[in-house]
Each structure stands twice: as structure tokens, then as C-alpha cells.
Amino acid sequence: MAEYDNTAFLELLRDHLSDIQALCGNDWESVGRQIRLILGEYVNxxxxxxxxxxxxxxxxxxxTRARDLVEEFSAARRRTKNVAASGAEIERPGFETEARKAGFETAVNVSEWLPEPGDFQYRSVQVFFATDRKATNEDNLNNYFGAARDRLSYGxxxxxxxxxxxxxxxxxxxAWFPESPTRHVALVDIVQSQPRQFIGDLRNTLRSTRSQKVLIFVHGYRVSFADAARTIAQMCFDLNFTGIPFLYSWPSKGSFLNYTRDEANAAWTRENFIKTINMLAELTGPVEQHLLAHSMGNRVIFHGLQFLNASSRFKQVILAAPDEDASTLESQIDRFLGRAERHTLYASSRDYALRASKWVHGEPRGGQIGxxxxxxxxxxxxxxSRFGHSYFHDQRALLADIFLLVEHGHPPDQRPFIRRAPNGSNWFFQP
Incomplete structure (x- = not known):
């Protein structure tokens, strides 16, 4: 990028700074600080x-949400470059030096309007998603996606x-107190995109990560889109996961009283789940894909894995507290065993949510007995704590075990808290 191009970009940034701030909304403080740090390096x-x-x-x-405006910047930069290149001004001696000086002055001018650098009050985790929930487009991001069925969307x-x-x-x-990103795990931005752009963004982000890994999370019963996004973000942050968090969110009603409706939607979403996973198979190169499902989300992956394209394979498949009939899982397990290098199931006899599910269905769940x-x-x-159903992401020892699975692929006998069960076929956790 030539100096006149840099300067033109900085001048456009200066002239539209208030627009960018408005578009960034609550995230402006963090974005502004990062811009200031970059400009501070630029002048030297x-x-x-x-x-x-x-x-x-x-x-x-x-x-950021200012992406469309920035893309206009890019077009303007190209126009500026073409105009300059077509004239004699660019060949004048000293032009680059003058352009560089003008760029420094503009950078300093912009910095004066940005938040002071310092310790951030919060960090953020970017989660890519696919969902077949209907968008409400509410300003409250907690309600941006509802519980009604819709075609797949990405972002x-x-x-x-x-x-x-x-x-x-x-x-x-x-209770009813307002949330703040500086004190809470909160959604600060949602950007939807078309499938082709979505895959392109995913590829570009993978190139910038420390590892070529994607962790796909499928949530369970009584979970909203916002709750699912918070869970996978918190989990990946706590795992120090170096790849990309990915959420597949199906239209759970998010209510205790809608268990049977959630069962129907978990069955309905299967084709969209298959379509999403097959699309992710387009990520060429040495990309490791790991699949984690919780509770009723295990029904989505159990019935979907059997119909994936041959190219869709995973490094790890993790079934956390699966709310699926244990006998059904065991009798049909051969249908999806070849989809991953390792399949891990976490179960607990103290899972009160699955005890209720057993009472409803009359048979033990896979997440109770393995x-x-x-x-x-x-x-x-x-x-x-509480219902003993979310231990996969709220217990430090379980997070450490999943870390060894996803980051290193260690089998059970090489993980510190795992011991062989007396029956010789299963394992048990001993923190």
C-alpha cells in the first residue's frame, strides 16, 4: 500500500469517525482503543x-458493525490510487515524503478523539454460527433470534x-438488572452473512488463528440462541481454545414447559444440521473439526451424522450428558463410529435433568449410564451444582479433560483424572 493510499484511508477514517462510533455501539470503547494502539505504532x-x-x-x-462503511473505504482507496497513478503528481520528487507526513498528522488527529489506551474491561470471543431460528431483528441482542423455525442463516x-x-x-x-459487557458474559454484536461470504470469512479467520481447529457446539433443550452463544464463548475462553468456536443453534423454545416441542424441533432440524456440516467440509487444508453436543443436542448429531457426506469427518466427537435413549444409542452406534478418530461420552447418575427425562420416557438416558x-x-x-446437567462447561476439572481431548487428542488412560471402571469397558472421573 503506497503512502498516498495510507493517507487517503486515514483521511476517510477521520471524516467518518462519528459514523463508525455510532455503528459500533457498545463495543466502541474496545474498538477505539485498538485503533488508537495501531495508530500509535503507525506514526513511528x-x-x-x-x-x-x-x-x-x-x-x-x-x-465490526461498520464493515459496510469500511468496504466503501476500500473502494474509495482504489479510486484514489487510480486517480493518483494516472496523473503526474505521484512522480513528483518528495511526493511520498509529503504524503507520509500528512498521514502522520491525520493519525495524530484521529487519535485525539479515541479512548485512552489501557487495560480493557472485557475481552471478546467471536463465535461463528449457523441457525434455523427465525430472526426477530430486535435491538436487544438476547432476543435477536427467536424460537420459531426458519431457513438456515449464517453469521x-x-x-x-x-x-x-x-x-x-x-x-x-x-434478576431484572441491566447487563454490561464489563461485568457479564454478554452478546455485543451479531453480523449475518450470505453462505459464500460466511465460508470466506471463516477461512480468513482460520488463517489468522494459532491453530487450524474448529469446535462445533450443538446445544440442548430449553436453550436460547443467546444462552448457547454465551456458553460456547465462555467454554472456549476457559479452555484457551486456539481455534474457532462455532455454534449450531436449532429452534429450542427455551422453556421448561416446552420439552415435547423441543423434541419435535430437534428432529426437524436434522436436514439443516447435515447441510451445515457438509458446508463446513468445504474448509480445505489441515483443518481439525471437533463436534460437541449437550443434552438434547445429541439427538441432532446422532441422527445427523449417519447421513453426512463422506468428506465430513471429525477429530473428536463429544457427547455431553446426552438426552437420548441409552439402548438406542448402543444398538445404533455403528452407524456413526467411523465419523471421528475418537468418540467420548460424559455421563452422570446425579444428573437430575436426565432423571426427569427418564421419568418421561420410561428408559434410562445415555447421559445417565453411559x-x-x-x-x-x-x-x-x-x-x-444446581441440576448437575451443565457440568461439561461449569466444572474446572471437566474443562481440563475436554482441553486434553480437543487440543492433544489424548485417550482416557493418558488423562490425569480418568480411571478404568471395574467393568473394564467404561471409565470414571476421579478429580
Whole structure:
């Protein structure tokens, strides 16, 4: 990028700073600080570094709600470059030096209007998603996607993790008090995109991550889109996951009283789940895909994995507290065993939510007793809270075990808290 191009971009940034701030909304403080840090480096950079920093700035702005405006910047930059290149001005001696000086002055001018650098009050996790929930388009991001069925849509949601976050917790406001990204795990931005752009964004983000990994999460019964996004963001943050969090959200009603409706929707969503996973198979290269399902979400993947394209394979498939008939899982397990290098099931006899499900269905659930043929791990010894159903993401020891699975692929006998069960076929957790 030539100096006149950098300067033109900075001048456009200066002229539209208030528009960018308005579009970023609650996330402006964090974005503004990052812009200021980049501009601070820019004024002391050499020619090569200044180009890199402007690209960093451009890519940062592309991740915000101001993306459309920034893309207009890009078009304007190209026009500026073409006009300059077509005239004699660019060949005048000293032009680059003057352009560079003008760029520095503009950068300093923009910095004066940005938040002071310092410790961020929260960090954010970007979660890519696919969902067949109907969008409500409400301003309240907690209600942006409802519980009605719709065609598949794609995008990315950014979730705040406050500085005082504690491992295993999803910090939420008490009762009716307002949420704040500096104190709570909260949705700060949702951007929808078309399938082709979505895959392109996913590929570009993968290139910038420390590892070529995607962790796909399928939530369970009585879970809203916002709750599911908060869960996978908190979990990936606590795992220090170096890849991309991905959420598949089906239209759960999010209510205790709608269990049978959630069962119907978990069955209905199967074809959309298959379509999504087959689309992710287009991510060429050495990309590791891991699949994690919780509770009723296991029904989605259990019945969907059997019909995937041959190219859709996973490194790890993790079934956490599956709300599926244990006998059905065991009798049909051969239908999907070849889809991953390792299949792990976490179960607990102290899972009160699954006790209720057993009472409804009359048969034990896979998340209560485990299944022969998988790496079934009895997690009953974990110090549970509440209903004992969300232990996979709110207990530090379980998070550490999943970390060893996803990051290193360790089998049960190489993980510190896992012991062989007396029956010789399953395992149990001993924290």
C-alpha cells in the first residue's frame, strides 16, 4: 500500500469517525482503543510496517458493525490510487515524503478523539454460527433470534468476557438488572452473512488463528440462541481454545414447559444440521473439526451424522450428558463410529435433568449410564451444582479433560483424572 493510499484511508477514517462510533455501539470503547494502539505504532513505523499496520486497521474495522462503511473505504482507496497513478503528481520528487507526513498528522488527529489506551474491561470471543431460528431483528441482542423455525442463516456473534471472569461461570446480571459487557458474559454484536461470504470469512479467520481447529457446539433443550452463544464463548475462553468456536443453534423454545416441542424441533432440524456440516467440509487444508453436543443436542448429531457426506469427518466427537435413549444409542452406534478418530461420552447418575427425562420416557438416558462402544466416562464424582446437567462447561476439572481431548487428542488412560471402571469397558472421573 503506497503512502498516498495510507493517507487517503486515514483521511476517510477521520471524516467518518462519528459514523463508525455510532455503528459500533457498545463495543466502541474496545474498538477505539485498538485503533488508537495501531495508530500509535503507525506514526513511528517504517514504510513496510506502516503498510502492515494499515492492513491491520482495515481488517479490524471489517470485524465490526461498520464493515459496510469500511468496504466503501476500500473502494474509495482504489479510486484514489487510480486517480493518483494516472496523473503526474505521484512522480513528483518528495511526493511520498509529503504524503507520509500528512498521514502522520491525520493519525495524530484521529487519535485525539479515541479512548485512552489501557487495560480493557472485557475481552471478546467471536463465535461463528449457523441457525434455523427465525430472526426477530430486535435491538436487544438476547432476543435477536427467536424460537420459531426458519431457513438456515449464517453469521458471527461476539461475546464479552469480563476481566473478572471466573473459570466455569457465565456471569449474568441479577434478576431484572441491566447487563454490561464489563461485568457479564454478554452478546455485543451479531453480523449475518450470505453462505459464500460466511465460508470466506471463516477461512480468513482460520488463517489468522494459532491453530487450524474448529469446535462445533450443538446445544440442548430449553436453550436460547443467546444462552448457547454465551456458553460456547465462555467454554472456549476457559479452555484457551486456539481455534474457532462455532455454534449450531436449532429452534429450542427455551422453556421448561416446552420439552415435547423441543423434541419435535430437534428432529426437524436434522436436514439443516447435515447441510451445515457438509458446508463446513468445504474448509480445505489441515483443518481439525471437533463436534460437541449437550443434552438434547445429541439427538441432532446422532441422527445427523449417519447421513453426512463422506468428506465430513471429525477429530473428536463429544457427547455431553446426552438426552437420548441409552439402548438406542448402543444398538445404533455403528452407524456413526467411523465419523471421528475418537468418540467420548460424559455421563452422570446425579444428573437430575436426565432423571426427569427418564421419568418421561420410561428408559434410562445415555447421559445417565453411559454406552458401551464409546469412551464413556462416568462424571458422577464431580462436585455438581444446581441440576448437575451443565457440568461439561461449569466444572474446572471437566474443562481440563475436554482441553486434553480437543487440543492433544489424548485417550482416557493418558488423562490425569480418568480411571478404568471395574467393568473394564467404561471409565470414571476421579478429580
Amino acid at each position: 513505523a517504517d514504510h513496510e510496517s506502516s503498510d502492515r499496520l494499515m492492513e491491520d486497521l482495515f481488517n479490524l474495522l471489517l470485524t 458471527a456473534v461476539r461475546v464479552s468476557i469480563p476481566d473478572r471472569h471466573k473459570t466455569g461461570q457465565v456471569e449474568r446480571p441479577f 454406552v458401551v462402544g464409546l469412551d464413556s466416562i462416568d462424571a458422577s464424582a464431580v462436585d455438581f
